[in-house]
Amino acid sequence: MPRLKSTYEKEIVTKLMSKLSLKNKHDVPKIEKIILNMGLGEDASDGKKLKACIDDMALIAGQKPIITKFKKSISNFKTRKGSNAGVKVTLRAQKMYEFVDRLVNIALPRIKDFRGLSSKGIDNSYNYSFGIKEHIVFPEVNFDKVDKIRGLDVTIVTSSKSKIGTLELLKEFNFPLNEKKN
Numbered sequence: 001m002p003r004l005k006s007t008y009e010k011e012i013v014t015k016l017m018s019k020l021s022l023k024n025k026h027d028v029p030k031i032e033k034i035i036l037n038m039g040l041g042e043d044a045s046d047g048k049k050l051k052a053c054i055d056d057m058a059l060i061a062g063q064k065p066i067i068t069k070f071k072k073s074i075s076n077f078k079t080r081k082g083s084n085a086g087v088k089v090t091l092r093a094q095k096m097y098e099f100v101d102r103l104v105n106i107a108l109p110r111i112k113d114f115r116g117l118s119s120k121g122i123d124n125s126y127n128y129s130f131g132i133k134e135h136i137v138f139p140e141v142n143f144d145k146v147d148k149i150r151g152l153d154v155t156i157v158t159s160s161k162s163k164i165g166t167l168e169l170l171k172e173f174n175f176p177l178n179e180k181k182n
Contacts, residue, residue, distance in 0.1 A: 016169065114176070125157075
């Protein structure tokens with residue numbers, strides 16, 4: 001069992017029950033899944049660059065990503081329906097907790113000029129999204145073998161029923177949220 005999952009079950013659930021004044025432990029918000037997305041832009045049509053992105057994403061996530069396709073043709077963006085758009089991974093269960101642990105404790109502190117994540121990234125479904133400008137902050141990616149530094153979108157899907165619940169959940173998982181960015 002991942003360290004973060006056992007911490008969640010033993011400590012975080014009771015803390016959140018008291019903070020959010022919940023009576024049932026099943027009402028406590030939890031992370032359901034994490035989606036990692038890397039858009040490739042013009043590099044999606046190049047086979048070697050697409051393979052390099054798939055390999056980097058597989059190292060970061062710990063599982064093989066899928067290739068996303070465009071749903072529509074848009075002439076201004078020079079996209080064709082059915083052509084490659086990027087790569088994506090959905091993490092659940094143990095791999096999800098291991099990724100959060102690596103993200104919070106290793107990757108985010110390695111970002112240059114990092115001042116915390118904005119707490120405005122919560123959407124109407126109470127999920128939290130943010131972007132990482134350089135995928136090389138993850139220690140699994142070998143910096144010498146990277147041909148181009150790419151961005152990465154991270155979406156954390158929660159079972160929360162309010163923005164406050166999502167924020168408190170992320171704080172308990174030690175996410176470096178910057179309250180001043182509100």
